[in-house]
Amino acid sequence: MRFSGFRVLAEALTGHTGWRPLWRNPDPQPAYDYIIVGGGGHGLAAAYYLAKTFGKARIAVLEKGWLGSGNIGRNTTIIRSNYLLPGNQPFYEFSMKLWENLEQEFNFNAMVSQRGILNLIHSDGQRDAFRRRGNAILLSGADAELLNADQVRDMAPFLNFDNARFPIKGGLLQRRAGTARHDGVAWGYARGADLAGVDLIQNCEVTGFRIEGGAVRGVETSRGYIAAGKVGVAVAGSSSRVMQMAGMRLPIESHVLQAFVSEGLKPTIPGVITFGAGHFYVSQSDKGGLVFGGDLDGYNSYAQRGNLPTIEDVAEGGMALMPMIGRARLLRAWGGIMDMSMDGSPIIDKTPIDGLFLNAGWCYGGFKATPASGYAFAHLLATGTPHDTARGYRLDRFATGHVIDEKGVGATPNLH
Amino acid sequence: MLIPHPLLGLRDAQEFTYLGDASLIARPDGMAEGAEAAFAEYVYQRDNPAGLHRELWFHEQGDRSWLVVTRDTTTHEIIGAELARDVSLARREAGA
Numbered sequence: 001m002r003f004s005g006f007r008v009l010a011e012a013l014t015g016h017t018g019w020r021p022l023w024r025n026p027d028p029q030p031a032y033d034y035i036i037v038g039g040g041g042h043g044l045a046a047a048y049y050l051a052k053t054f055g056k057a058r059i060a061v062l063e064k065g066w067l068g069s070g071n072i073g074r075n076t077t078i079i080r081s082n083y084l085l086p087g088n089q090p091f092y093e094f095s096m097k098l099w100e101n102l103e104q105e106f107n108f109n110a111m112v113s114q115r116g117i118l119n120l121i122h123s124d125g126q127r128d129a130f131r132r133r134g135n136a137i138l139l140s141g142a143d144a145e146l147l148n149a150d151q152v153r154d155m156a157p158f159l160n161f162d163n164a165r166f167p168i169k170g171g172l173l174q175r176r177a178g179t180a181r182h183d184g185v186a187w188g189y190a191r192g193a194d195l196a197g198v199d200l201i202q203n204c205e206v207t208g209f210r211i212e213g214g215a216v217r218g219v220e221t222s223r224g225y226i227a228a229g230k231v232g233v234a235v236a237g238s239s240s241r242v243m244q245m246a247g248m249r250l251p252i253e254s255h256v257l258q259a260f261v262s263e264g265l266k267p268t269i270p271g272v273i274t275f276g277a278g279h280f281y282v283s284q285s286d287k288g289g290l291v292f293g294g295d296l297d298g299y300n301s302y303a304q305r306g307n308l309p310t311i312e313d314v315a316e317g318g319m320a321l322m323p324m325i326g327r328a329r330l331l332r333a334w335g336g337i338m339d340m341s342m343d344g345s346p347i348i349d350k351t352p353i354d355g356l357f358l359n360a361g362w363c364y365g366g367f368k369a370t371p372a373s374g375y376a377f378a379h380l381l382a383t384g385t386p387h388d389t390a391r392g393y394r395l396d397r398f399a400t401g402h403v404i405d406e407k408g409v410g411a412t413p414n415l416h
Numbered sequence: 417m418l419i420p421h422p423l424l425g426l427r428d429a430q431e432f433t434y435l436g437d438a439s440l441i442a443r444p445d446g447m448a449e450g451a452e453a454a455f456a457e458y459v460y461q462r463d464n465p466a467g468l469h470r471e472l473w474f475h476e477q478g479d480r481s482w483l484v485v486t487r488d489t490t491t492h493e494i495i496g497a498e499l500a501r502d503v504s505l506a507r508r509e510a511g512a
Contacts, residue, residue, distance in 0.1 A: 238466075240462070240463070240464035240465075241464075241466050249461045249462065249463060249464075250461070250462070250464065251460040251461055251462070252462065252464055253436065253437075253462050253464050254464055254466075254489070298433075298434050299429075299434045299471070299487070300436070300437075300464065300469055300471065300489045301489050301492065302466040302489050302490045303489070303490055303491060303492055307417060307429075307492070309429075309430050342459075342460045398456060398459075398460035398461075399453070399456035399460070411459050411460055412436075413436070414434060414436075
């Protein structure tokens with residue numbers, strides 16, 4: 001079933017009786033060549049590229065709950081490629097290029113909207129840092145523009161430019177950045193993978209790994225044992241719990257990050273605006289809700305909910321940046337569990353166990369990485385070598401000193 | 417969250433800053449054989465359990481003591497708190 005304007009029209013004229021479920025709901029086979037643990041954005045994308053781009057067969061995605069029930073369904077939907085470090089920026093720019101062609105690629109409306117991201121500048125020092133970052137972005141082939149205060153005022157006149165502590169002096173703008181419909185991304189990849197022959201197996205919790213002679217043979221699940229040639233784990237948020245079943249400890253702490261959405265408003269915010277000094281960021285969904293967030297709660301958590309002090313802190317950040325937000329009513333607040341890695345950068349690598357691969361440590365930047373993460377993970381699973389743009393994301397980089405610490409705060413997961 | 421400070425009673429968690437797993441008390445000997453590997457493990461690797469977690473909180477806006485708080489990471493329920501000094505001394509007495 002291909003989606004098209006013609007198809008929508010035809011269904012509209014025939015009472016919408018022709019729509020079918022987007023994917024099958026198969027029972028697990030006794031054995032697969034590739035098993036992806038985790039039916040979230042990254043796992044589904046990995047299965048999709050493994051089947052479509054690398055032409056592999058006999059692939060299964062095992063999901064404990066329903067597809068897209070983790071952080072792909074709980075994030076603030078921002079896509080961008082405005083990183084500084086050479087270990088990161090080419091990867092995120094690769095992801096941005098995949099985003100730009102994603103809907104044509106998998107024939108599904110992911111509502112990718114390149115409405116731009118604006119990082120605000122409040123001091124001369126911050127302008128210097130952003131100028132450097134902007135130059136690094138340009139060198140990687142992506143786009144960045146340094147704006148002065150008047151240019152920011154033209155874009156977003158509602159901001160508080162004369163805040164006594166953090167007056168707005170300008171901004172770093174990336175026009176190709178934007179937002180996407182987070183669930184649509186998961187569904188599009190799921191549908192594309194299913195069409196390419198991948199078995200998407202829901203309500204199937206992995207309860208253990210069968211490891212013999214230092215190599216993985218398969219996984220124990222709530223629906224029985226499933227043999228596998230290679231197993232890729234993409235369960236950010238729960239990576240430590242799952243990899244513990246393989247006897248591994250990870251350089252990761254799980255933390256809760258809260259996000260918020262207001263009631264629906266008329267178009268107000270032109271793109272994504274970030275207030276790094278106070279740590280607050282905001283965009284507007286196509287439904288009209290202001291989607292915003294801020295810092296982690298700051299302590300280890302698997303609870304998928306945070307506490308009130310952080311909500312207050314985020315609200316204060318919002319009021320400091322754009323006082324008009326005080327007139328909007330908060331509709332919902334929720335929390336997601338982040339794999340906070342020790343340097344703030346992810347891990348896409350093989351493990352010391354043959355045939356077992358890990359995709360983890362996305363901190364709170366995993367959504368924008370979904371296409372590239374899936375592609376790079378599929379590349380690693382299919383070829384045994386890392387994708388060019390993901391070479392730095394080694395599991396052993398902490399021991400060897402090759403950390404990729406974008407923020408420069410060291411082994412403090414709750415500060416990245 | 418309220419933390420039952422052993423000396424001050426219930427205190428708001430907002431008065432504290434959070435460091436992480438209480439195993440950080442057991443700093444390896446930098447002069448020992450294999451110290452490099454031991455430090456890589458100490459600095460970067462975590463158990464990160466879902467459930468009871470012993471962790472270091474610093475009473476920064478209070479009496480500036482370090483506490484070892486036992487907390488359930490799946491519910492945020494705080495089970496108890498001890499002075500990190502006591503934990504460390506007990507550890508030394510046990511010869512660990």
